[in-house]
Amino acid sequence: MGTNSKTSHQPYAVAPTATEVAELPAPAGAVGPPPTGTAAELLDMSALGGPVLPPDLQHLVQEKLTSVLEQAAPPAEIGPAPAKGEAAGGELGGGAAGADAEEEEPEEDGPAAEQHVELQSEGAAIPEAELAFELDSAEADAEEEDEPEEEALWTVPVTPPVGVAAGVPALISGHDLVDSTATLISYNTGSDEPREVLLAHLSEDAEGKLLDALDAGEPKLVPIQVEKEVTGRLGMDEQHKLAELVGLAAKGVNGKLKHGEEMTTKTLSQYQAAQKAVGAVLDNPALTDDEKTMAQYYAGHLATIGERMENPKALPYLEGGKIPMVTPYLHTGMATVTEYVPAPPEEGEDDGLLKATKRSASRIKATIDKSTGTTSWDGETRSKANGIEYAIDLGDGYRAVYRPYAGNDPATTEYSMRGQLEIHAPAGAGHGQDLVGRLEQLHLNNRAMKAPEGELTYLHANITAQGLAKNTGVQQALETAHALEDLQVQELFHERAHEAIGLDATELGAFAKRIQLEAAHKVLPKKVTVLRDAVAKATGFADGAALAASSGYDPTPSRSAGWSSWNRFDVTGAPEQFDAAWKGKSLIHNIGKGSLVDVFATGVLASTERRAVMGIGGGLGMSEGADKKTGGANYAFVRVADTSSAGKAGRLIWDNPRTLMQRADYYAYDGDHFGALNPHGGHSTYGQTRDPYKIANFTSGSNEVMLRNGADLYSEQAPTRAIASSAAERNAVLALFASRGITHLNGKPVEDVVIYNGN
Amino acid sequence: MTSTTTPDSWQSALADLVAGRHSASGDHDDAGAQLVVTDPDGTEVFRAPLARHHRIDSDQPNLLWLRPIVGGSPNPDVPTLYDYNLNVARRRALVWDRVEVGADGAVSFQLAPLGDEEQGQVARVEAADGEELETLSRWDDFVSRLSADDEAELDRLEADSWAGTAYS
Incomplete structure (x- = not known):
């Protein structure tokens, strides 16, 4: 919402349900108790002259709003809660002054800043004409356009540098991503078309939003025949466990060679078992050429093992005496394989959700050039991981892979992969910003982080680092910050409730999401002011302004x-x-x-x-x-x-x-x-x-x-x-x-x- | 720091356990050691088999370096074999105030308290058993597949992280 026009802001000056003043001992000013009304109570606006929603629509909006409120920060317990039905409301700033205050930079502290969070007590006396409902959405949209755009803390690169193993960070607004950071890596492919990937770790709280974006039901799969190159062990090898047996023999002998010990009966038995298995395969008259090559490969290893057993002191262990690793014999060849792919949607089947397929978890199998540090990946090869993941089609050649918290039992699956998100661009360079933009398709915040949110993150990081979380003033400020956002969500809802009329369930969900995002955005400078002041006092500064002016204060990452x-x-x-x-x-x-x-x-x-x-x-x-x-x-x-x-x-x-x-x-x-x-x-x-x-x-x-x-x-x-x-x-x-x-x-x-x- | 036994005694007992010299079969590969750590209230907080190496710090005699075996996942080509991430199975330390060898041959360390702790944890190095012994066998398979140089680097117990490429 815009902040440049006092006139257009006047209707925002008071909340329609504000009925009393609540003075609070918050360090950077006073803030009223958050409304305790339920979504249903908040929707009962007929007495206030607000629009009356049909009962079925009220139910839907109530559901969405409840969801929004639950997803927002937990309710603060500040000040006495109003009695039920005495729906409290609060306004941030008072009238035109409040509007002006919103324009101020977060660094501008002191008395003016304190106005940001003062409540007004005009509730019951509010003329209907001043109710927020007067501002229609068109006006609100116009104000949005008027708002000066703040610069992002970091620019998301269009073209991440190719082959840089650590990638390039992108700071993303909000807390959907752990550390509010995504990493863009452009994998070298050996051609002029690198593979650009966004990697991030989703916070567990944000997982619900992402899963809501997916159609992850059992997909309709159709078989297709694909001629492709396959690499793997030969069936004869797996059947006779040649790799396993020869490896076991090597292990037993190495253990004795390393410590200069005599070969034991067990070591000898392991060697003989491997020898017998390889010999049996070699004696098979029906062997193919590939199978014969495979068996001879293992026989060569056994010969080396036998030599070491025969003359264990011929070479020191560290100077060639150790039996080299027995890698499995792998065969590469073309084969026709059947693969199952999701069937194309039938007419009328498109529900707007992203098609997702649940599959066994995997990881990008990149390789590093030891001499250059260049990371390479062909865009396809993956290594197996223990758990499940969703393969998601984002359209236009973009794909995502998400390994969820839900469905990956932390006791039995890879703990640290839970929440990992990959977004893959089509082959080629120049998709950096598009990759970040695609987060929105997954219902995740995709805006680059801007200065006020950066400062909030900085303050939170310092609260943790300096052990300030137990400081009473800081605790109150954190609670106040939460309450401010709740308050803002509810205020915005009152202002926009009429926009919900006629929306279907999906549109209501988007409506609720827009309100939540706008509330978070609007209230951010106030949260920063409150928290900065509290942190300042907890660390011996007179106030937030003094802290901000101090030499060590640098809220940039x-x-x-x-x-x-x-x-x-x-x-x-x-x-x-x-x-x-x-x-x-x-x-x-x-x-x-x-x-x-x-x-x-x-x-x-x-x-x-x-x-x-x-x-x-x-x-x-x-x-x-x-x-x-x-x-x-x-x-x-x-x-x-x-x-x-x-x-x-x-x-x-x-x-x-x-x-x-x-x-x-x-x-x-x-x-x-x-x-x-x-x-x-x-x-x-x-x-x-x-x-x-x-x-x-x-x-x-x-x-x-x-x-x-x-x-x-x-x-x-x-x-x-x-x-x-x-x-x-x-x-x-x-x-x-x-x-x-x-x-x-x-x-x-x-x-x-x-x-x-x-x- | 005190010892209820001679340094030779606890050190040789530890070395025997880690190397598997207590093996009933006569093959040391069939035995090994595990580390069990308990909080002062007796709660077990850690249990893992130990790789077959240890080192007493040359600058701090009551600092013992060990490598508990954690993590591990099946090799993609031979699922019966396990690979280990050497940054996960990293070296760990016991800083002890008191050490003793039990009648069962286990070596118990009363660890030095940290920070505000009144009493430190107790770390017991004992014969590996059950699941821990199976894990140790999988680890031995893995180490056998490393180069001799990589194996020697692991044995030194000096690195805090693994920068090599083999199974790192």
């Missing part, structure tokens, strides 16, 4: 590889204090010897889950219980160490820990705490802290600092030292940098970053 991160102002605002506390301390990550090139090829220290979508590593194979055991797949780990002794081979070292510790998304333990590392897992989290000053004093060598998603090694989060295991490894890393034109990491020459200590 940082790009970090394919994701976003927000800073904490208690660190960015006190760099000297932080540096003093961390003097002589560094953060380290052990990557193991010989892995520097691999790490810098991708340019990120990535969490396990992030690595999976980059094409590094396959399925995680974790149930919810296993995820808790690992500490969570969404974090990368660093440790606090003394700077003086940190410089061991195979390490990334941050001698300027502030670059990581100013982030708002980490937690830490001064040691390993089993069964407590998943902060949302319902387990004890004893010893967990987000306080960078406590973390600076960690003493255990097993301390852990968990960074959400990971760290971008080519940004200001770059390590200050990377210790190579050999001169050759150092040279290889420097060659990689040279090939990419990288001369400095966070301002430091790469030759000074990559070090070989001679050990």
Whole structure:
């Protein structure tokens, strides 16, 4: 709704049902209790001169509105609730002043800002002529057009860079997506037509909206015959379990070779069983050429195993003595296979829903070029995962894949894949913005995040990071913020109720959704003001204005590889204090010897889950219980160490820990705490802290600092030292940098970053 | 930190368990160790088999590095074999205040309390059994398929993450 015209805003000045003033002790002003009327009561507007809906339409709107109210933030318990039937209402701002207040930038705090949330007490005395119903939708639409468009915090790229493994982040408004972030990856295909994909993690609360968009009933499938290239094991191999038996024999012998032990009876039996099975196949006179080749392949492996058994000391285990991996023999050939595809819709069958097919879960099977870090994928090949997913046709060549929370039991399926969403563009470049736009087809927010919402996210991140959630003032502000949105939803409904007349169920759903989105948008600056003021007071600032003016306050996100991160102002605002506390301390990550090139090829220290979508590593194979055991797949780990002794081979070292510790998304333990590392897992989290000053004093060598998603090694989060295991490894890393034109990491020459200590 | 037994005793008991030297069949592959962690109130919070390596930290003698085996999924080509994500099956640490060897050969560590904890957890390394022993066997299959260099890197128990490409 527009905010430029005081005249057109006057009808908005009062809510039609406001009957009393409610003074509240909210820190940034007063706000009335949210109306407690049910949807049915809110619809009973005849006494107010509002439009009277037919009973059946009232029922439908009631259903939709109830749904909207339930999906909105939980009702705040602020101030005394009005008696039933005494429907309370509130108006945000008063008359023209309120309208003006809405125009103010969130940064403008103080008395003017407080007007944003003051209630007016004109309820019963409201002349009918001033009721909000007077503003028809056309006028409202005109005002929408008048509203100055705020710039998005980040521009969604039209063409994501091809082959960049971590992808490019896109900040999306609202909380449908975890971290409000989607990642756009353009997979190299080896041709001039890359495959562009949007990857995101849906919040569990948003799943209902997405599923409502789908026609996921049992699809009508029709068989088609397809001539295609297939790769797999031969039936003869599977029937006689040759790969399994030969692999088992190798395992048994390797176990003895490694420790210099005698071969046991069991080892010998395993070898003989494999020998017998392969021999039986080779003796089969009806073998095809392919089957014969396969059996000879396994016979070759058995010969190697036999040689090692015969002369176990011929080669040291680490110098060629270990029996190489026995990979299954795979045959590739053309075959006619029957596939089932959804039948085309019959005439009159189109219900406006997206056709979705439920199938076994899978993941994009991308590959990484170790030397360049380029990620590639052909747009089709997928690896199996444990669970189910929906394959969704979005039309125009766009497809989506969604792995739902519902239907994937966290106890038995891969925990971290629940909620994962992929949207695939047709082959070729230039679909970045279209991919984000397609979120709307799935009933998800698709607007790029703008500054006010960014600041709200920043404040929430700081509340978590600085442990402010238990502060009374902050709690009240959070409740007030929730109430403001509820209030706005109800006000807008009263204004627009007449628009519901004549709408069918689908249109009513869209109507309710529009109201919810508009309410969230309208109330955002007020929520920011309320919350900023409370956070300011909780952290020792006079008010929100003082906090906003402070040097450390920067409510803009940082790009970090394919994701976003927000800073904490208690660190960015006190760099000297932080540096003093961390003097002589560094953060380290052990990557193991010989892995520097691999790490810098991708340019990120990535969490396990992030690595999976980059094409590094396959399925995680974790149930919810296993995820808790690992500490969570969404974090990368660093440790606090003394700077003086940190410089061991195979390490990334941050001698300027502030670059990581100013982030708002980490937690830490001064040691390993089993069964407590998943902060949302319902387990004890004893010893967990987000306080960078406590973390600076960690003493255990097993301390852990968990960074959400990971760290971008080519940004200001770059390590200050990377210790190579050999001169050759150092040279290889420097060659990689040279090939990419990288001369400095966070301002430091790469030759000074990559070090070989001679050990 | 205190030990109710000699360092040689608990360390050799631990090494024997992890290597499977207590195997009744005489083949070490048939036995191994599992880690069971309980909260101070006795609630079991963690149970997983242990990979066949451990390391006492050279800078902190009461810090023991281990690798509990978690995760795992069937190999796409040979479903009877399992693959493991080495960033999931990462190294973990026991920082202990007290250690003792039980009559059954299990090694119990009273872990150092963290943060505001009055008492730490208890970690018990014991003979693997049942489902944990089956998982250990699948892990051994997996390790046998790694290169000798990758296996050695796992054995070092130094890396916090796995940057290699094999089954990472």
